[in-house]
Amino acid sequence: MAMEGYKAAELEPKWQAFWQENGFYKAERDPAQKKYYVLEMFPYPSGKLHMGHMRVYSIGDVLARFLRMRGFNVIHPMGWDAFGLPAENAAKQHGADPGEWTAANVKLMKEQMNALGLSYDWAREVATCSPEYYRWNQWLFLLFYKNGLAYKKKSPVNWCPSCQTVLANEQVVDGGCWRCGSEVSWKELEQWFLKITDYAERLLEDLSLLEGWPEKVKIMQENWIGRSQGTDIVFTVKETGDRLEVFTTRPDTLFGVTYMVLAPEHPLLPKLIAGTPQEQKIRDFVQQIRRESEMTRTSADAEKIGLFTGASAVNPVNGEEIPILVGNYVLMSYGTGAVMGVPAHDQRDFLFATEYELPVRVVVNPPGEDLTTSPLQEAYEGTGTMVNSGEFDGLPNEEGQRAITDWLIQRGCGGYRVRYRLRDWLISRQRYWGTPIPIVYCPQCGPVAVPEEKLPVLLPKGIDLTGTKQSPLLESEDFIKTRCPQCGREARRETDTMDTFFCSSWYYLRYADPLQDELPFDKKEVDYWLPVDQYIGGIEHAVLHLLYSRFFTKFLLDQGLVKIKEPFQRLLAQGMVYKDGAKMSKSLGNVVNPDEIIARYGADTGRLFILFAAPPERDLDWNEQGVEGCYRFLRRVWRLFQQNMVLFSGEAGEDGDPPAMPPLRRVEEELQRAQHYALKKVTVDIEERFNFNTAISAIMELVNAVYSYFNETGEDERKRFAPFLREVFRSIVLLLAPFAPHITEELWQRCGYKESVHRQRWPVYEEKYLQSDEMEIVIQVNGKVRGKMLVPVDSPEGELLAAVYQHERIRPYLEGKEVVKTIVVPGKLANVVVR
RNA sequence: GCCGAAGUGGCGGAACCGGCAGACGCACUUGACUCAAAAUCAAGCGGAGCUCGCUCCAUGUGGGUUCGAGUCCCACCUUCGGCACCA
CATH class of the missing domain: 1.10.730.10 (Isoleucyl-tRNA Synthetase; Domain 1)
Known part of the structure; x- marks a missing residue:
């Protein structure tokens, strides 16, 4: 009788339909059962699953299926991060409606996911571009707004000339746009921000709760938040009497300050140079700096340029007058926008001072050395004893930090200060395909929140996206013109839309209660299902999405909407998929699509290979012959059963x-x-x-x-x-x-x-x-394997050693030698040390 | 520059607590089946030596700790990732 062959193409669709029809993966809240939330980062519906998707979703599916078999009430949802630029570009290029284009892509990708046999509860599907979803984006935005955590301000922002929109700091990668790579430039714009900096300390502190996160990701977030403990010090401008504040992590070197540098944007600068001979020169310099992109300006090898303003500052600790400069390397967005220069104890300052012939004064001596006697060759940044520092001479410099700060506090010219590298999150986007920001500008009342019951503010259809206005929504008079919710006068709507990272910062909560239309989600559902027990996704979101989501969760905790401190209990950052050592890309022509694999071998083979080829967190090299191997294995299993x-x-x-x-x-x-x-x-x-x-x-x-x-x-x-x-x-x-x-x-x-x-x-x-009555143990002489033997499992050490000494392979090594020591590791080995 | 991760056969990778390095798979070689091929089954497969039973060498490099090190410690090299004038 001919044996029936393994025909994946026949049985896979059959079972997929069966699972679907029987609602196999529906998850219901059941407080009597232990829940488990398995989540993979939802995709942007580009229209096609790629290998990276196949990998994350295969990993998640194995866990979900395994945990169900382990008896957990598993929730395993999927949805679409459906707002974003590609839909808008498709619209520009092919005249497609972004909504229809997105919906068609969703359909295609969903089919592909089903063809992979992924066990999702589709009843919980969400798409962030649907009004039922983005309505709650708007609601949440207003919640931030009412709590003073969403604000608008004019500031220099990152601008991507190709995407025609602003970018958050997190979205600037190596000076380029995270999405298209174009060099990012500056623009001065009025923009909406979320005050994530209010949560900096908690975002940092609570990293310690995340035991199930890769150390690497936690370190990246820690660096991004960039906490730094130091002292604020108030200098006085001699000419005008203005307070001029600096932030430093080395208050102990305050006596070593020989100059001060301001950022080009420093508010005091125009006043300082007004009417001086160098005024025009400095204005030109500032103009030039402002035109430069952040990339050029902040790259480490950019030349440090400084110009003397002619003004001087008075050091509070010794009344000394020092020159004030303006420099391209000082950032207005960190600290106070002014720094004190201590060339003797900061290598950067040392190089700068040498260049501009500014004095160098040593105020900390290394142990057992005196640096004050001869000119320095480089800055001394280590610890030591304070000198040239008046009443603080002789103190170890760490103590000096406290002593000087306390001294400043007593005189009201300084204090301890913690600063963060983290900036507020810029969420305005000058794009069409996103959530409209629900604010109305009234000539009378100013910015007014759209009332809750008027939500959602619907995204208008039929906008001409090829327009040239600052923002596509400006093209629609119908959209802009409205009435002030407070006074009823004619008013105009905000035309910025939200960063799509806003959408993805809380979608995992919506899955718990996807159809809810009274609130973003019912607390009862969220309290049962959350937190996500296992989150899986790419390392590229180590800072972006994962930091924003943590921020949202903490805010919602404060608002009493959730009771969790952290959204994602455990995190698995999966590696990338390569082909022949190179990234898969169209230009290299080495793209392998999940579709082809399913057609040729079946989903089971594809899943098996992608999981077998490497551990999940490591990068994986796609190898056709390896796929063959997995296919062979499944056929081998099939045959075994058939026979x-x-x-x-x-x-x-x-x-x-x-x-x-x-x-x-x-x-x-x-x-x-x-x-x-x-x-x-x-x-x-x-x-x-x-x-x-x-x-x-x-x-x-x-x-x-x-x-x-x-x-x-x-x-x-x-x-x-x-x-x-x-x-x-x-x-x-x-x-x-x-x-x-x-x-x-x-x-x-x-x-x-x-x-x-x-x-x-x-x-x-x-x-x-698992136990056997006999075990093979290894016999070593002086740590080298010299033989093996079978022994009863629990033979006493003495008997075992006796057998070792008798062993024919071992005896020659022992002849004429003295046994110095024996080591027996039960069940593993016996080692005889001879001399 | 700072922070972090990783270097193991021809290849992907195992080795979990310091105890037989190379599991499993790929590639390759051989045998069986076949007219033949494919498929399948079976066997071999780090390097060198040889009396074919073993011996020596081998986990990026050099040291160290230990009866014993891929695993621990020190220094270095290489690759990858993050941050990068953050005061």
Whole structure:
């Protein structure tokens, strides 16, 4: 009889339809059950899944399926990060409606996801571009606004000339736009910001709660927040009497200050230079700096330029007068926009002072050295003893930091200060395809929030996106013209839309209650399902999306809308997918699409390979032959079952009644050990280590073990041990089920089981089957392996050593030597040290 | 420059607590089946030496700790990632 071959193309759609029709992956709140929230970062609906998607979603699906089998009430939702620039560009290029274009893409990608056999609860699907969703963006924006956390201000902002919109700091990568790479320039614009800086300390502190996050991501966030503890010091401008504040982390070097530098944008600057001979020169300089992009201006190798203003500042600690300069390297956006120059103890200042022939004064001596006697060759940035510092001389400089700051506090000219590198989050975008910011400008009342019951402010349709106005919404008179919600007079709407990261900062909460139309989500649902227990996504969001989401969660906690401090309990940052060592890209022509893989081998093979080729957090190289290998493995499993279906039929027990199975022999016991070893290994690898690659290899080993068992035994033995072999076969299917859901469902059904394999409990290993009465131990002499032997498991050390000394391979090494020491590691090895 | 991660066969990768380095897979070689091929099954597969049983060498480099180091410590090299005038 010809054996039926493995036909993925037939069985995969069959089972996908079956799961769908039977609502297999619907999740319901059930306080009696322990929940588990598995979430993968939702995609932008570009129209096509790529390998990176296939990888994240495969990882998430294995976890979701595994955890269901472990008995958790698993929520595994999916949706669409559907606002954004590509839809708008498609509209410009092909005249498509962004909404229709997006909807068509969503449909395509959803089909692809289903073809991969991903176990999503589609009843919870959300699309951020639907009014039912973005309405709550607006609602949340107003909540921020009412709490003083959303504000508008005019400031120099990052501008991407190609995307024609502003960018948040987090979205500027190496001086270029995160999306298109174009060099980012400056623009002075009135823009909406969210006050994420109010949460800087908590965002930093609570990183310690995130035990399940990769250290790397936490460090990146820590650096981004950039907390720095220091002192604010008030100098006085001699000529005008103005206060001039600086921030420093080295107040101990205050006596070493020999000049001061202001940022070109410093508000005091025009006053300082007014009417001086150098006024015009400095104005030109400032103009020139402002035209430069942030990239040029802040790149580390840009030349440091300083110009003397002619004014001088008075050092509060010693009344000394020092020159005030203006410099291109001082940033208005950090600290106070003014820095004190201490050339002796800061290498940057040292180089600058040398260039401009400013004095260098040592105020900290390294232990056992005196730097004051000869000219410095470089700055001394280390610790030491204070000198040239009046009453503070002789103090260790760390103490001096406190002493000087306290001294300043007493005289009202300074104090301790913590500063952050983090800036407020700029959320305005001059784009069409985004959430309209729900604000109305009234000539009488100023900016007014759109009342809650008037939400959503709908995005108008039929806008000419090829227009040249600052923002596409300015093209629509119908949209702009409105009435003031307060006084009813004619007013105009805000035309900026929100950064799409706003949408993705809370979508994981909406999944808990996706149809809710009274609130963004019902607290009851969110309190049950949240936090996300396992979040999976790309490392590229280490700062952006993950920081914003943490910020939202903390704000919502303060507002009493959620009761969690952190949204994502555990985070898995998966690596990238490469092909032949290079990034997959159209220009290289090395793109492999999930579609092709599904068509050629089936989803199960594709999933298996992408999980087998590398551990999830590492980069993965796509290799066609590796895919073949996984395909071969699945066919091998298929054949194994097809050839042994008799085990599952009545024929196994010839007489009809269940035959008494004879006691297992050594060969069966070994197979049983392999079985339970795999049960243990796969469980631990998925649950504790996310090492799907080694989990899969353990299943392969078990299959290999079955093959070799069959090689060593005959037909009748298989029949005799059928009940045992059935258990082994069941284990294989169950272990493989999360990875290859279709083939396992088919095999399970063919074995005669009625209920789905995905509704089974995860098999549990038994320690007793892992043990053997004999073990092979390694014998070493002086730490080198010299032999092996089989010993009873719990043979006492003495007996074991006696056997070692008698061992024919070992004896030659011991002859004429003195045994100095012996080491016995139970179950592993015996080492004899001789001299 | 600062912070972080990683360097293991021809390749992807194992080795979890310091205990047989190279699991599993790919590629390759050989045998069986076949008219032949594919598929499949079986066997081999880090390097060198040789009396074919072993011996020596081998986890980026150089040191160290230890009976024993891919694993721990010190220094260095290389690659990748993040930050980068942050006062």
